[in-house]
Amino acid sequence: MFAAASTAGFLLASPEARAGDVLRASGTGTALGTMHRLAAAFEKASPGDRLELLPSLGSSGALRAVAKGAIDLAFAGRALGPSEQALGIVAVAYARTPFVFVSGPNTGVSGITAEDAARIYRGKLVRWPTGERVRLVLRPRTDVDTMLIRGISAEMAEAVDVSLAREGMLMAATNQDADEIVARTPGAIGPSSLTQVLVEGSKVVPLAWEGVQPTLPNLASGAYRLVKTLHAAFRAPPRPAIRRFLDFLGSPEARAILEDAGNLPLAPPAPE
Amino acid sequence: MPADRKVVRLVSLSAAILTAAAVVLPPAIYFSLSYQREAGSVEAEAELNSQLITRIVSSNPGLWQFEQVRLSEYLSRRPRRGNAELRRVLDLDGNVVAESADPLPSPWITRSVSLHDAGAKVGTLEISRSLRGLLVHSGILVLVLLPVSFLAFQILRTVPLRAIRRSQRALRRERDAAQKYLDVAGVAVVLLDPQGRVSRVNRKGAEILARAEGEVLGKDWVETFVEAGDRPRVARELAALSHTERVLAHEYAVVRPSGERRILSWFATPLSDRGGAAAGLLGSGVDVTVERRLEHQLRHAQKMEAVGELASGIAHGFNNVLSTIKGYAALLRKELPAGNPHLADVDEILSASERAAALTRSLLTFSRQEVVVPAPADLVALVRKMERLLQSLAREDVELRTSLPAEPLRVMVDALQIEQVLMNLVTNARDAMPRGGRIEVAVSRRLLDAEGARQVGLDAPGSYARVSVTDTGVGIDRARQARIFEPFFTTKETGRGNGLGLAIAYGVMKQHHGAIHVESEPGRGATFTFLLPILEKGEEPVPPQREGDPLARERVTT
Numbered sequence: 032m033f034a035a036a037s038t039a040g041f042l043l044a045s046p047e048a049r050a051g052d053v054l055r056a057s058g059t060g061t062a063l064g065t066m067h068r069l070a071a072a073f074e075k076a077s078p079g080d081r082l083e084l085l086p087s088l089g090s091s092g093a094l095r096a097v098a099k100g101a102i103d104l105a106f107a108g109r110a111l112g113p114s115e116q117a118l119g120i121v122a123v124a125y126a127r128t129p130f131v132f133v134s135g136p137n138t139g140v141s142g143i144t145a146e147d148a149a150r151i152y153r154g155k156l157v158r159w160p161t162g163e164r165v166r167l168v169l170r171p172r173t174d175v176d177t178m179l180i181r182g183i184s185a186e187m188a189e190a191v192d193v194s195l196a197r198e199g200m201l202m203a204a205t206n207q208d209a210d211e212i213v214a215r216t217p218g219a220i221g222p223s224s225l226t227q228v229l230v231e232g233s234k235v236v237p238l239a240w241e242g243v244q245p246t247l248p249n250l251a252s253g254a255y256r257l258v259k260t261l262h263a264a265f266r267a268p269p270r271p272a273i274r275r276f277l278d279f280l281g282s283p284e285a286r287a288i289l290e291d292a293g294n295l296p297l298a299p300p301a302p303e
Numbered sequence: 304m305p306a307d308r309k310v311v312r313l314v315s316l317s318a319a320i321l322t323a324a325a326v327v328l329p330p331a332i333y334f335s336l337s338y339q340r341e342a343g344s345v346e347a348e349a350e351l352n353s354q355l356i357t358r359i360v361s362s363n364p365g366l367w368q369f370e371q372v373r374l375s376e377y378l379s380r381r382p383r384r385g386n387a388e389l390r391r392v393l394d395l396d397g398n399v400v401a402e403s404a405d406p407l408p409s410p411w412i413t414r415s416v417s418l419h420d421a422g423a424k425v426g427t428l429e430i431s432r433s434l435r436g437l438l439v440h441s442g443i444l445v446l447v448l449l450p451v452s453f454l455a456f457q458i459l460r461t462v463p464l465r466a467i468r469r470s471q472r473a474l475r476r477e478r479d480a481a482q483k484y485l486d487v488a489g490v491a492v493v494l495l496d497p498q499g500r501v502s503r504v505n506r507k508g509a510e511i512l513a514r515a516e517g518e519v520l521g522k523d524w525v526e527t528f529v530e531a532g533d534r535p536r537v538a539r540e541l542a543a544l545s546h547t548e549r550v551l552a553h554e555y556a557v558v559r560p561s562g563e564r565r566i567l568s569w570f571a572t573p574l575s576d577r578g579g580a581a582a583g584l585l586g587s588g589v590d591v592t593v594e595r596r597l598e599h600q601l602r603h604a605q606k607m608e609a610v611g612e613l614a615s616g617i618a619h620g621f622n623n624v625l626s627t628i629k630g631y632a633a634l635l636r637k638e639l640p641a642g643n644p645h646l647a648d649v650d651e652i653l654s655a656s657e658r659a660a661a662l663t664r665s666l667l668t669f670s671r672q673e674v675v676v677p678a679p680a681d682l683v684a685l686v687r688k689m690e691r692l693l694q695s696l697a698r699e700d701v702e703l704r705t706s707l708p709a710e711p712l713r714v715m716v717d718a719l720q721i722e723q724v725l726m727n728l729v730t731n732a733r734d735a736m737p738r739g740g741r742i743e744v745a746v747s748r749r750l751l752d753a754e755g756a757r758q759v760g761l762d763a764p765g766s767y768a769r770v771s772v773t774d775t776g777v778g779i780d781r782a783r784q785a786r787i788f789e790p791f792f793t794t795k796e797t798g799r800g801n802g803l804g805l806a807i808a809y810g811v812m813k814q815h816h817g818a819i820h821v822e823s824e825p826g827r828g829a830t831f832t833f834l835l836p837i838l839e840k841g842e843e844p845v846p847p848q849r850e851g852d853p854l855a856r857e858r859v860t861t
């Protein structure tokens with residue numbers, strides 16, 4: 032259904048639009064790695080169109096850039112807030128990816144539970160089984176990852192607040208920074224996403240959550256409960272090139288790329 | 304006391320300034336140093352953060368201003384327990400790109416650093432830090448210092464004041480003691496400043512000047528108090544003394560407000576300050592007015608005695624010769640027959656002999672050799688009886704007034720001689736007023752103490768009948784006053800007086816245990832006053848001749 036609609040949309044694109052266009056895009060680091068792969072495929076599938084990916088601005092920064100007209104497309108790891116909707120931005124969810132906790136060297140663990148996570152964030156669990164000190168990598172309070180962790184449970188939300196109030200904590204400003212810090216820091220643990228780990232090739236270990244491995248089948252089945260939904264946002268009404276890109280996202284080729292990059296495509300991608 | 308208040312005010316002010324400095328300076332220094340440290344710290348932080356942010360700008364020059372999360376994250380990296388800060392990244396239009404804001408109590412300090420991309424300014428990093436904490440700490444420091452400073456103020460104020468007051472009390476005691484020494488010294492002590500103004504005078508000095516101490520202080524000594532005639536000499540001597548180290552002994556007269564002159568014998572010495580500069584003069588003076596008057600009177604009396612003896616000798620000899628001339632002239636007149644043309648010549652001889660005899664009587668009166676016939680008499684009645692005679696002596700352009708008491712004043716006198724004296728005085732007064740004027744004859748009772756008696760040349764204190772003859776004439780200068788009672792001394796033109804009138808008056812008064820003196824100033828008229836001892840009721844008449852007076856025993860007959 033998704034593929035048919037996308038293909039139909041792609042084929043029904045107007046001759047004028049097919050004259051080609053450049054879409055400037057940026058967004059969360061979680062999505063940009065995959066988007067680099069999709070951009071190449073999109074340019075082949077839609078000759079004349081080009082998806083120019085700019086350095087990561089984060090979800091919020093990219094959404095503001097769209098609102099200001101600085102870029103055409105924003106890839107966000109969260110849905111729009113009311114203030115963003117008021118700016119005339121439209122977002123469509125196009126994929127989901129397992130939201131994971133990743134560990135660095137010498138932790139000696141392959142998974143954690145919600146209780147472990149809460150204790151780690153509260154500073155109660157300070158040593159890994161290896162004896163290594165637990166080094167928690169935090170994200171800014173307003174970052175999507177922090178909001179996702181807080182959304183796990185009320186207890187987790189409190190634990191996150193405690194961690195943010197602690198001094199001397201490691202803080203990563205971007206998704207890529209977070210993976211890099213975790214990868215090089217012994218005993219480190221921090222939030223990430225399956226797609227980012229796969230696409231960026233980060234040397235981190237995605238941990239099982241409550242004994243469930245962060246895989247797409249587990250995500251699809253609902254066994255794995257931590258999820259980050261990726262959105263494509265643009266100013267309404269969308270330009271033809273944007274429509275063509277959204278159509279492309281529903282294409283089998285794009286879905287395959289998304290899945291290969293650790294994303295579970297959603298169908299159909301339509302404005303929320 | 305004003306000086307005391309001044310010292311108290313000065314010490315209190317000094318203590319207050321020191322205390323205020325102790326209260327204000329440490330917090331001010333603390334605040335200043337801390338402010339500089341905070342300013343440096345903010346600048347350093349701005350510089351460091353600008354480097355981080357510039358890295359973000361460089362990595363995404365087109366869209367860096369949308370990296371709010373990452374920028375905010377960088378901006379929020381700061382010590383949690385530092386002062387409240389507002390950190391903002393602004394674009395070129397001044398719009399806030401990202402910020403990390405604490406509630407920022409005023410006042411605050413702000414430092415800005417430009418953000419660049421390849422040398423072009425793209426925005427500004429602004430860091431504001433609250434200084435409230437710093438102010439609070441400074442305030443706490445002030446509060447801590449206040450009680451300590453208050454204590455310090457009390458000590459700084461009390462200790463010096465106590466010492467000063469102790470010194471002042473000691474100084475006051477010393478000064479009071481010194482003042483007492485000066486006051487009981489019995490001599491005038493006067494301190495002059497370098498300008499010759501009186502800076503200190505003791506009680507005796509003020510008493511001699513007949514002024515309150517306050518009236519004397521600050522006045523120019525020479526110009527204000529020294530008698531006009533002595534001023535040039537005294538000013539010259541004191542000026543010369545200022546540059547020496549010697550003690551000057553000199554004598555001059557000072558004048559009281561009433562015009563009375565007092566003669567003082569001074570010892571004066573210059574004073575110098577610690578640096579050796581002239582600091583004025585110190586003088587101590589003894590009132591020698593009485594001594595000088597007595598000396599003068601003594602000299603005068605001695606002179607009059609000598610003149611009297613001379614006159615007496617001449618009169619005696621001349622009287623003997625005159626007796627012979629008169630005797631032979633009388634015989635010759637008796638022997639010449641009537642109608643003899645030489646009778647007229649003999650009468651001329653006899654007439655001239657009578658005039659010569661009168662002259663010798665005057666000389667003998669002056670030298671107290673004339674026989675007096677004293678008898679109790681009312682001086683007031685005597686003067687009243689003479690009023691018409693005296694009026695006739697005065698010219699038409701001279702008004703004569705008498706002022707007589709109601710009570711009688713009994714005196715033991717030879718009335719004829721007293722009448723002669725009074726006529727002489729009125730005649731002199733008239734002659735002293737060539738353009739007319741007024742003569743006032745006044746009689747009064749005067750009680751004199753020993754000092755008062757001495758001053759007018761009387762031997763003993765007591766009650767005296769005082770007769771004064773005052774004119775509004777030309778007056779007599781001091782030099783002439785000294786010789787006025789000498790025989791043959793006259794101020795009248797030649798032929799108008801023989802110079803014996805006042806000498807006779809002087810001799811008569813001496814014979815009656817009385818005295819005569821003159822008070823006058825040139826141009827202001829003159830007053831001749833004679834005094835005679837009053838016979839009180841029941842008092843035995845005393846012969847006017849003094850016992851033991853060698854001259855008194857030599858009675859001269861004419």
